[in-house]
Every structure is written in structure tokens, then in C-alpha cells.
Amino acid sequence: MSRRSKYPEQFRRDAIELVNSSDRPLRQIARELGVNHETLRSWVNVAKQAADAGPPAEDRAVADEVTRLRRQVAELQKEKEILRKAAAYFAREMDR
CATH class of the missing domain: 1.10.10.10 (Winged helix-like DNA-binding domain superfamily/Winged helix DNA-binding domain)
Known part of the structure; x- marks a missing residue:
């Protein structure tokens, strides 16, 4: 008790x-x-x-998840930038 x-x-x-x-x-x-x-x-x-x-195990799990998500966000931002550049390139090609 x-x-x-x-x-x-x-x-x-x-x-x-x-x-x-x-x-x-x-x-x-x-x-x-x-x-x-x-x-x-x-x-x-x-x-x-x-x-x-x-930190307790669940705090570490949250920290690990935050780290994983930050990496994923960085990767998605790079992909978005590549797609933005590709769209601009193809838009210029279509205007020719």
C-alpha cells in the first residue's frame, strides 16, 4: 500500500x-x-x-519518433524541391 x-x-x-x-x-x-x-x-x-x-522509455520512444519524422520531413522537402525544379523545367520546354 x-x-x-x-x-x-x-x-x-x-x-x-x-x-x-x-x-x-x-x-x-x-x-x-x-x-x-x-x-x-x-x-x-x-x-x-x-x-x-x-528519460523514461516512453520519452525515448517519443524522441526517436520525432527524430524519424524530422528526417522524413527533410527528405520530403528535398523531393518537393526537385519536383518544383522539374515542373519549372518542363514548363519552359512547353513554351518553346
């Missing part, structure tokens, strides 16, 4: 960001936020591990 946190997700994200961007000690930030310093340390460690692990 998972415990429901008494802190909203956005609060935790903001607290982690504050720890990462501040030069103040973690204990001081925890005290100012009214959070146990070990709780805050745990949040920071979990966030660091998640960042080190990289």
Missing part, C-alpha cells in the same frame, strides 16, 4: 529546485519550508537518480 504524501507534487518540485539553485544549506532550506531535512534530502536524491537514469 502506498502512502499518500502530505506535500503536493508541485511543492516538492519547487523545494528540489530551491535546493539545487541555492547556496544555502539543505537543513536551512528545509527549516524555512517547514519540512524535515531528511525528507527534503530524500526528495533531492530521488530527483537526482531520476535525472541520472535519463
